[in-house]
Amino acid sequence: MTIADTSAPVTPDHNTVLSRMRRALRQVPFSVGFGIAWLAGMVLIAIFADQIRPYGITAMDLRSRLALPGTFPHLLGTDELGRDVLSRLIQSIRMSLVIAFGATIISAIFGTTLGFLAAKFRGVVEHLVLVLADFQAALPFLIMSIAILAFFGSSMSLLIVLMGFYGWERYARIARGLAISASAQGYAAAVVQLGATPMRVYLKHILPNVASTLIVSMTLTFPEIILMESGLSFLGLGVQPPETSLGNMVGFGREYLTRAPWIMLAPSLVIMLTTLSISLVGDWLRDKLDPTLR
């Protein structure tokens, strides 16, 4: 009897959780589901790149150079030096995702901080931030990065830092606007009255209230950073050999466009599907998180 008593209320509870999950899943459109699955796959590939990669990225198989895809033992074929395209693709996915993740986070933190500083101090600081944002908007990012990378020489850390400047002005403008309107609201004034330091007010009270809008901008910046990095690598100014990234693979595959188009097609397809997935999932998230942005 006691057993029945305890289990009875649990079962319907369990059911509602399950059915709620099922309902939530059914509400996800097919395209968004595909996007989430693809992105999850990409993240898994990036994490376990070392384990699933069949060959080393510089391992050459000189007897089967420019091998066709679909042939054993090189599933996606080989390039001009007999290096396995699949292995290089896996490593490229890791490289491009690491750069894009790192850069998105740097850019969000940097931009939001500047935006908050502008909102807190107003006056000269605010003008300075806005002039910097104007400057960033006036100089196309690709041109600016080409100049910097070519003159300082390309290195992995410089590339991440540089990409970390991509889109900061967007976060700065959003964070500034949101923080100014938030600090006019009762809750911010209340914690200030309670003696909270500005740091605490901004990080613990204002940031959580504006976070959803900032996350939405991150879903916009992320694919753009992937495209920017692959563009630079394509021009030979981004990731340098022997390391490889998606754009880098397309750039080198271009030399063999007539004889071995698969070298260039495989990474191109990954770039397209990844940016497509992020924009599908991002659009969906935007509708869920921030109905005002629609």
Add this chain to the structure above:
Amino acid sequence: MIRFILTRLLRAFITILAVITFAFVVLRMSGDPAQVMLGPDAPNDTVLAFRAAWGLDQPLWVQYVAYIKSIFSGDFGVSMRDKASAIQLVIERIPATLQLTIPALLLKLAIGIPAGIYAALHRQSIIDRGVIFGAVLGFTIPSFVMGLLLVLLFSVILGVLPSGGQDTWQHGILPTLTMSIGGIGILARFSRSAMIEVMGQPFIRTASAKGLRWKDVVWSHALPNAAVPIVTIVGFMVGSLIAGAVVVESIFSWPGIGRLLVVSVTNRDLAVVQCILLMVAATMVVSNLVVDLLYGWLDPRLRSQSAH
């Protein structure tokens, strides 16, 4: 209105000054041009002579002041490699870049805007779905992939169009297409959403309720109001024309400004890079300025706001 224009002009000027400073700081901080141009084995007095000849032995701020002065007197320096005037080198390449960017821009406007407006007025139609799909493609396919796919299809598989160079007008087709396809999608999507938003406004309902013909409602009530956001994105497209040309000109070995930039950057040709940086920034600033002024003309509300 005059105050509005003056503030815009001042902001544009400050932005240009910031770009000049940026170019100067980055390019001077990055290494000794004398070593790069002459190689590591150059004798010491050659290096010193080179530095004296290019003013590189002066303190940095002296170089900076001299630089700003020369920029505003129209002197952009001399290419360290070709010994030709930098601005001359850049100007020589402008026609080639315009040959690609102007047709590409016209294609974007002529196809993108009507397609977006049509899609907004006929939602769920085939054109509407096509616009949404095209916009997604335009956003997700980077231009270097698009360019190579076009080369693969038209030059390698079909063999009907040349894949690089600038000899005949046929050589311009693939680069122009590469530049415009993505932009058409993006512009169509923008026009569509701008138009949808306007069509949902109460004054459209009023206009149809008072018995205006549908054509008049669209042409004289909806379109002028949808123009403001469309003009914004077009202004941005005009401003970033040169940036878009960098990748496309590299793919198709088209001798324009974009290619000149990539080549000069590999050669560390400071004067040419600075000149192009300034030109790109100036294009962007001027097109933003024009857009701002167009707002005043398109939207009387903004005009009256700026009046006081």
